[in-house]
Amino acid sequence: STAKLTNRDVKSKVTFKDVAGLEEAKIEIMEIVDFLKNPDTYTKLGAKIPKGVMLVGPPGTGKTLLARAVAGEAQVPFFSLSGSEFVEMFVGVGASRVRDLFKQAKEKAPSIIFIDEIDAIGRARGKANALQSNDERENTLNQLLTELDGFGTNTGVIVLSATNRADILDKALLRPGRFDRHIYLELPTKQEREAIFQVHLKPVTKGSDVDVPLLASLTPGFSGADIANMCNEAALIAARKIKKEVGQEDFMEARDRIVGGLERKGKLISPKE
Numbered sequence: 364s365t366a367k368l369t370n371r372d373v374k375s376k377v378t379f380k381d382v383a384g385l386e387e388a389k390i391e392i393m394e395i396v397d398f399l400k401n402p403d404t405y406t407k408l409g410a411k412i413p414k415g416v417m418l419v420g421p422p423g424t425g426k427t428l429l430a431r432a433v434a435g436e437a438q439v440p441f442f443s444l445s446g447s448e449f450v451e452m453f454v455g456v457g458a459s460r461v462r463d464l465f466k467q468a469k470e471k472a473p474s475i476i477f478i479d480e481i482d483a484i485g486r487a488r489g490k491a492n493a494l495q496s497n498d499e500r501e502n503t504l505n506q507l508l509t510e511l512d513g514f515g516t517n518t519g520v521i522v523l524s525a526t527n528r529a530d531i532l533d534k535a536l537l538r539p540g541r542f543d544r545h546i547y548l549e550l551p552t553k554q555e556r557e558a559i560f561q562v563h564l565k566p567v568t569k570g571s572d573v574d575v576p577l578l579a580s581l582t583p584g585f586s587g588a589d590i591a592n593m594c595n596e597a598a599l600i601a602a603r604k605i606k607k608e609v610g611q612e613d614f615m616e617a618r619d620r621i622v623g624g625l626e627r628k629g630k631l632i633s634p635k636e
Protein backbone atom coordinates (compact mmCIF):
# COMPACT_ATOMS: atom_id res chain seq x y z
CA SER A 364 0.00 0.00 0.00
CA THR A 365 1.18 3.50 -0.75
CA ALA A 366 -0.73 5.09 2.12
CA LYS A 367 2.03 4.85 4.69
CA LEU A 368 1.06 5.59 8.23
CA THR A 369 4.05 7.90 8.58
CA ASN A 370 2.80 10.11 5.77
CA ARG A 371 -0.61 10.78 7.23
CA ASP A 372 -1.22 13.87 9.24
CA VAL A 373 -1.37 12.86 12.84
CA LYS A 374 -2.35 15.15 15.67
CA SER A 375 0.47 14.73 18.16
CA LYS A 376 -0.55 14.27 21.78
CA VAL A 377 3.00 14.67 23.03
CA THR A 378 3.70 17.90 24.92
CA PHE A 379 6.73 19.42 26.62
CA LYS A 380 5.90 17.73 29.90
CA ASP A 381 6.64 14.37 28.27
CA VAL A 382 10.15 15.58 27.50
CA ALA A 383 12.38 15.49 30.58
CA GLY A 384 15.59 17.49 30.81
CA LEU A 385 16.73 19.11 27.53
CA GLU A 386 15.93 22.53 29.00
CA GLU A 387 17.97 24.52 26.50
CA ALA A 388 16.65 22.63 23.50
CA LYS A 389 13.12 23.17 24.81
CA ILE A 390 13.66 26.92 25.14
CA GLU A 391 15.03 27.11 21.60
CA ILE A 392 12.23 25.05 20.15
CA MET A 393 9.59 27.01 22.05
CA GLU A 394 10.24 29.78 19.55
CA ILE A 395 9.08 27.47 16.75
CA VAL A 396 5.85 26.84 18.63
CA ASP A 397 5.34 30.59 18.81
CA PHE A 398 6.04 31.03 15.07
CA LEU A 399 3.33 28.48 14.34
CA LYS A 400 0.82 29.89 16.80
CA ASN A 401 1.35 33.61 16.27
CA PRO A 402 2.87 34.12 12.81
CA ASP A 403 1.45 37.65 12.53
CA THR A 404 3.60 38.91 15.38
CA TYR A 405 6.63 38.17 13.23
CA THR A 406 5.42 38.85 9.71
CA LYS A 407 3.95 42.27 10.64
CA LEU A 408 7.43 43.38 11.62
CA GLY A 409 8.85 42.05 8.39
CA ALA A 410 10.61 39.13 10.05
CA LYS A 411 11.16 35.96 8.08
CA ILE A 412 10.18 32.87 10.01
CA PRO A 413 12.79 30.13 9.66
CA LYS A 414 11.78 27.19 7.49
CA GLY A 415 14.17 24.48 8.56
CA VAL A 416 15.51 23.43 11.93
CA MET A 417 17.84 20.50 12.45
CA LEU A 418 17.92 18.56 15.71
CA VAL A 419 21.36 17.10 16.22
CA GLY A 420 22.29 14.55 18.87
CA PRO A 421 23.11 10.93 19.73
CA PRO A 422 20.52 8.16 19.19
CA GLY A 423 17.66 8.03 21.67
CA THR A 424 18.14 11.51 23.12
CA GLY A 425 14.60 12.61 22.29
CA LYS A 426 14.83 14.26 18.87
CA THR A 427 11.65 12.63 17.59
CA LEU A 428 9.96 13.18 20.93
CA LEU A 429 10.82 16.89 20.86
CA ALA A 430 9.58 17.28 17.28
CA ARG A 431 6.29 15.63 18.23
CA ALA A 432 6.06 17.89 21.27
CA VAL A 433 6.35 20.98 19.06
CA ALA A 434 3.38 19.77 17.01
CA GLY A 435 1.49 18.85 20.19
CA GLU A 436 2.14 22.23 21.84
CA ALA A 437 1.28 24.23 18.73
CA GLN A 438 -1.66 21.92 17.99
CA VAL A 439 -0.76 21.59 14.35
CA PRO A 440 -0.64 18.49 12.12
CA PHE A 441 2.59 16.49 12.08
CA PHE A 442 3.83 14.87 8.87
CA SER A 443 6.81 12.61 9.18
CA LEU A 444 9.21 10.67 7.09
CA SER A 445 12.31 8.69 7.94
CA GLY A 446 15.42 8.81 5.79
CA SER A 447 15.87 5.09 6.31
CA GLU A 448 12.63 4.46 4.39
CA PHE A 449 14.43 5.48 1.24
CA VAL A 450 17.17 2.92 1.46
CA GLU A 451 15.24 0.26 -0.40
CA MET A 452 13.03 2.37 -2.61
CA PHE A 453 12.66 2.01 -6.34
CA VAL A 454 13.92 4.72 -8.63
CA GLY A 455 11.72 7.79 -8.57
CA VAL A 456 9.73 6.84 -5.48
CA GLY A 457 11.85 8.82 -3.04
CA ALA A 458 11.46 12.10 -4.90
CA SER A 459 7.71 11.66 -5.27
CA ARG A 460 7.34 10.81 -1.57
CA VAL A 461 9.09 14.08 -0.72
CA ARG A 462 6.93 16.05 -3.18
CA ASP A 463 3.82 14.45 -1.71
CA LEU A 464 4.79 15.19 1.84
CA PHE A 465 5.33 18.90 1.19
CA LYS A 466 2.10 19.14 -0.81
CA GLN A 467 0.08 17.65 2.03
CA ALA A 468 1.79 19.77 4.66
CA LYS A 469 1.15 22.97 2.69
CA GLU A 470 -2.52 22.07 2.28
CA LYS A 471 -2.84 21.59 6.03
CA ALA A 472 -0.69 24.58 7.08
CA PRO A 473 0.16 25.60 9.71
CA SER A 474 1.90 22.28 10.06
CA ILE A 475 5.15 20.50 10.79
CA ILE A 476 7.15 18.20 8.60
CA PHE A 477 9.61 15.96 10.44
CA ILE A 478 12.38 14.18 8.57
CA ASP A 479 14.10 11.66 10.83
CA GLU A 480 17.55 10.28 9.95
CA ILE A 481 18.02 12.96 7.33
CA ASP A 482 21.62 11.77 6.87
CA ALA A 483 20.27 8.74 4.97
CA ILE A 484 19.09 11.18 2.26
CA GLY A 485 21.44 14.05 2.83
CA ARG A 486 24.84 12.40 3.01
CA ALA A 487 27.39 14.42 1.09
CA ARG A 488 27.01 13.68 -2.59
CA GLY A 489 29.26 11.10 -4.13
CA LYS A 490 29.45 8.95 -1.00
CA ALA A 491 27.19 5.99 -1.70
CA ASN A 492 26.56 3.16 0.68
CA ALA A 493 26.31 -0.46 -0.38
CA LEU A 494 22.54 -0.70 -0.03
CA GLN A 495 21.48 2.23 -2.07
CA SER A 496 22.10 3.52 -5.51
CA ASN A 497 23.62 6.93 -5.32
CA ASP A 498 21.45 8.26 -8.13
CA GLU A 499 18.24 7.51 -6.32
CA ARG A 500 19.44 9.11 -3.11
CA GLU A 501 20.64 12.17 -5.01
CA ASN A 502 17.27 12.49 -6.74
CA THR A 503 15.57 12.40 -3.36
CA LEU A 504 17.98 14.93 -1.90
CA ASN A 505 17.56 17.24 -4.90
CA GLN A 506 13.79 17.04 -4.56
CA LEU A 507 14.08 17.91 -0.89
CA LEU A 508 16.26 20.94 -1.71
CA THR A 509 13.80 22.02 -4.39
CA GLU A 510 10.89 21.75 -1.97
CA LEU A 511 12.73 23.68 0.74
CA ASP A 512 13.51 26.48 -1.69
CA GLY A 513 10.08 26.39 -3.28
CA PHE A 514 7.93 27.57 -0.42
CA GLY A 515 7.91 31.00 1.13
CA THR A 516 9.15 31.51 4.66
CA ASN A 517 5.74 32.55 5.85
CA THR A 518 3.58 29.71 4.56
CA GLY A 519 3.20 28.22 8.03
CA VAL A 520 5.11 25.03 7.30
CA ILE A 521 8.18 24.38 9.42
CA VAL A 522 10.46 21.52 8.55
CA LEU A 523 12.24 19.82 11.43
CA SER A 524 14.86 17.22 10.75
CA ALA A 525 16.99 14.97 12.94
CA THR A 526 20.40 13.41 12.66
CA ASN A 527 23.16 11.99 14.80
CA ARG A 528 25.68 12.60 12.01
CA ALA A 529 25.62 16.31 11.16
CA ASP A 530 29.27 15.97 10.11
CA ILE A 531 28.49 13.85 7.03
CA LEU A 532 25.69 16.01 5.64
CA ASP A 533 25.80 17.64 2.27
CA LYS A 534 26.57 21.33 2.86
CA ALA A 535 23.74 22.25 0.48
CA LEU A 536 21.26 21.20 3.19
CA LEU A 537 22.71 23.64 5.67
CA ARG A 538 22.63 26.80 3.54
CA PRO A 539 20.59 29.83 4.60
CA GLY A 540 16.89 29.27 4.00
CA ARG A 541 17.28 25.52 4.40
CA PHE A 542 18.33 23.80 7.63
CA ASP A 543 20.22 26.81 8.86
CA ARG A 544 19.20 26.50 12.51
CA HIS A 545 20.60 23.72 14.64
CA ILE A 546 19.48 22.58 18.05
CA TYR A 547 21.84 20.25 19.93
CA LEU A 548 20.69 17.48 22.22
CA GLU A 549 23.16 15.73 24.51
CA LEU A 550 23.05 12.53 26.52
CA PRO A 551 21.33 13.31 29.84
CA THR A 552 23.24 14.27 32.99
CA LYS A 553 22.52 12.41 36.23
CA GLN A 554 19.91 14.98 37.19
CA GLU A 555 18.26 14.75 33.78
CA ARG A 556 18.26 10.96 33.95
CA GLU A 557 16.39 11.24 37.22
CA ALA A 558 13.76 13.40 35.53
CA ILE A 559 13.51 10.94 32.62
CA PHE A 560 13.06 8.06 35.07
CA GLN A 561 10.23 9.98 36.72
CA VAL A 562 8.44 10.33 33.37
CA HIS A 563 8.78 6.64 32.53
CA LEU A 564 8.02 5.38 36.04
CA LYS A 565 4.63 7.05 36.03
CA PRO A 566 2.76 4.05 34.58
CA VAL A 567 4.84 1.54 36.59
CA THR A 568 3.61 0.08 39.89
CA LYS A 569 6.82 0.39 41.82
CA GLY A 570 7.80 -0.90 45.23
CA SER A 571 8.72 1.39 48.12
CA ASP A 572 12.36 0.28 47.90
CA VAL A 573 12.85 1.87 44.49
CA ASP A 574 15.50 4.57 44.77
CA VAL A 575 15.24 6.84 41.72
CA PRO A 576 18.33 9.00 42.44
CA LEU A 577 20.33 5.78 42.82
CA LEU A 578 18.99 4.44 39.49
CA ALA A 579 20.06 7.72 37.89
CA SER A 580 23.58 7.48 39.31
CA LEU A 581 23.92 3.88 38.18
CA THR A 582 23.08 4.63 34.54
CA PRO A 583 25.80 6.93 33.15
CA GLY A 584 25.86 6.94 29.37
CA PHE A 585 22.19 5.92 29.12
CA SER A 586 20.03 7.85 26.67
CA GLY A 587 16.39 8.69 27.31
CA ALA A 588 15.46 5.75 25.09
CA ASP A 589 17.68 3.42 27.17
CA ILE A 590 15.96 4.61 30.34
CA ALA A 591 12.49 4.12 28.84
CA ASN A 592 13.61 0.63 27.85
CA MET A 593 14.98 -0.12 31.28
CA CYS A 594 11.73 0.86 33.01
CA ASN A 595 9.72 -1.38 30.74
CA GLU A 596 12.22 -4.22 31.04
CA ALA A 597 12.05 -3.99 34.85
CA ALA A 598 8.26 -4.26 34.74
CA LEU A 599 8.53 -7.32 32.46
CA ILE A 600 11.04 -8.95 34.80
CA ALA A 601 8.77 -8.36 37.82
CA ALA A 602 5.78 -9.72 35.89
CA ARG A 603 7.69 -12.88 35.04
CA LYS A 604 8.35 -13.35 38.76
CA ILE A 605 4.61 -12.82 39.34
CA LYS A 606 5.32 -9.90 41.65
CA LYS A 607 2.77 -7.26 42.59
CA GLU A 608 5.26 -4.40 42.43
CA VAL A 609 8.41 -3.64 40.50
CA GLY A 610 11.27 -3.55 43.01
CA GLN A 611 14.78 -2.10 43.03
CA GLU A 612 16.31 -5.50 42.21
CA ASP A 613 14.14 -5.75 39.07
CA PHE A 614 15.45 -2.38 37.95
CA MET A 615 19.02 -3.53 38.62
CA GLU A 616 18.46 -6.66 36.56
CA ALA A 617 16.96 -4.57 33.77
CA ARG A 618 19.94 -2.22 33.94
CA ASP A 619 22.40 -5.11 33.55
CA ARG A 620 20.55 -6.30 30.47
CA ILE A 621 20.60 -2.86 28.88
CA VAL A 622 24.29 -2.39 29.72
CA GLY A 623 24.98 -5.76 28.10
CA GLY A 624 23.15 -4.63 24.98
CA LEU A 625 25.00 -1.32 24.87
CA GLU A 626 28.35 -3.04 25.30
CA ARG A 627 27.55 -5.33 22.39
CA LYS A 628 26.72 -2.28 20.29
CA GLY A 629 30.07 -0.82 21.28
CA LYS A 630 28.67 2.12 23.20
CA LEU A 631 31.02 3.17 25.94
CA ILE A 632 29.73 3.42 29.46
CA SER A 633 31.85 5.62 31.63
CA PRO A 634 31.77 4.59 35.28
CA LYS A 635 31.71 8.20 36.48
CA GLU A 636 30.65 11.53 35.03
Ligand code: ATP
Nearest residue numbers: 381382383422423424425426427428559587588591
Ligand atom coordinates in the same frame (compact mmCIF):
# COMPACT_ATOMS: atom_id res chain seq x y z
P1 ATP B 1 17.04 8.24 17.17
O1 ATP B 1 18.19 9.12 16.83
O2 ATP B 1 17.44 6.84 17.54
O3 ATP B 1 15.89 8.32 16.19
P2 ATP B 1 15.72 10.09 18.94
O4 ATP B 1 16.73 11.08 19.43
O5 ATP B 1 14.76 10.52 17.89
O6 ATP B 1 16.45 8.75 18.56
P3 ATP B 1 13.41 9.42 20.42
O7 ATP B 1 12.90 8.49 19.37
O8 ATP B 1 12.78 10.73 20.54
O9 ATP B 1 14.96 9.60 20.22
O10 ATP B 1 13.41 8.70 21.84
C1 ATP B 1 12.95 7.38 21.99
C2 ATP B 1 12.14 7.26 23.25
O11 ATP B 1 12.99 7.47 24.38
C3 ATP B 1 11.05 8.30 23.38
O12 ATP B 1 9.88 7.91 22.76
C4 ATP B 1 10.91 8.40 24.89
O13 ATP B 1 10.12 7.34 25.36
C5 ATP B 1 12.32 8.19 25.39
N1 ATP B 1 13.04 9.45 25.63
C6 ATP B 1 14.13 9.91 24.97
N2 ATP B 1 14.52 11.10 25.46
C7 ATP B 1 13.64 11.43 26.43
C8 ATP B 1 13.51 12.55 27.29
N3 ATP B 1 14.34 13.57 27.25
N4 ATP B 1 12.46 12.55 28.17
C9 ATP B 1 11.61 11.51 28.22
N5 ATP B 1 11.68 10.44 27.44
C10 ATP B 1 12.70 10.37 26.55
